[in-house]
Amino acid sequence: MNERDEGAGAATDSGESVATVLVAAAANLGIAVAKAVAGLTSGSSAMLSEAAHSVADTVTELLLLTALKRGEKPADEDHPVGHGAERYVWSLLAAVATFVGGSVFAVYDGVHTLTHGEEPGDPLLSYLVLGVAFLLEGYSLRTGVRQARREARGYGVPLRRYLRRTPDTAVKAVVLEDTAALVGLLLAAGGLLGGQLTGSGAWDGTASLCIGALLLWVAWELGRSNAELLIGRPLPAPVRREIRALLLADPHVDGVLELTTRLLGPREALVAAKVDFRDLSTAAQVEQACEQAERRLRGRFPVISRVYLDPTPGPSRDRRP
DSSP states (O other): OOGGGTTTSOOOOHHHHHHHHHHHHHHHHHHHHHHHHHHHHHTOHHHHHHHHHHHHHHHHHHHHHHHHHHHTOOOOSSSTTOSTTHHHHHHHHHHHHIIIIIIIHHHHHHHHHHHHOOOOOOOHHHHHHHHHHHHHHHHHHHHHHHHHHHHHHHHTSOHHHHHHHOSOHHHHHHHHHHHHHHHHHHHHHHHHHHHHHHOOTHHHHHHHHHHHHHHHHHHHHHHHHHHHHHHOOOOOHHHHHHHHHHHHTSTTEEEEEEEEEEEEETTEEEEEEEEEEOTTOOHHHHHHHHHHHHHHHHHHOTTEEEEEEEEOOOTTSOOOO
């Protein structure tokens, strides 16, 4: 595939996305408990912030699993275009959970530590937990990145561009959250080490504030992506140009007056167009041209699930009242 297939080629298998999210959820749940115990034992605000971070990530993964399952429900009479967009609602709630459950708590705990101080305890358990958590988070990140790289290669785009533009926000959430988790672990370790060397809790409080800012960025990035998809993102411009060209290739088509595309989900897209058919074409020929156009579009871009063509007089044609 080349760049034109970005957002319109074969999408990630749903089962693979579910497996990626399950690995991340299992890792985060175990890490959250271990961080909470270590934070309470050592009195470290950075460790408690990291525990809140892992709890928020676990809630996020559960919401993403809900999004994946509900988004796969088939279309029905009450939902004629399917439930693909529903996954973005749940993914948006996951971004809110990251903000409220992780960022707000981390910032509050950091400010409280800086203003009221803290007595550093024995950091040994915290160091052990951080080391184990780093290994588990690294494995979870490896799983997400491997899936994202396969998808990026399929679309023929760099990994960074794929993560920025992919409509599969579940994979994007796992990669961003696990990356933030690894950075947060390093920040927590730095806060512990600084407090151990200087005897000051300011290092720990500062690390907690940095973790809160990191989670705020993750929540913003995920929230912005899902909000954009909920509002309605069209297919990429190169894809739209090729769709127009495929419609104009039919001998019964004079022009494409208006073209509308919209992503309905990671594996679904809608195409609607007002088409000016030739005056001498019969009704049967127009119907056949519509059917052939739909087959060509779906054959070229399998992600297109719905095609609506509206025969419309051209702007230069005389019209009677």
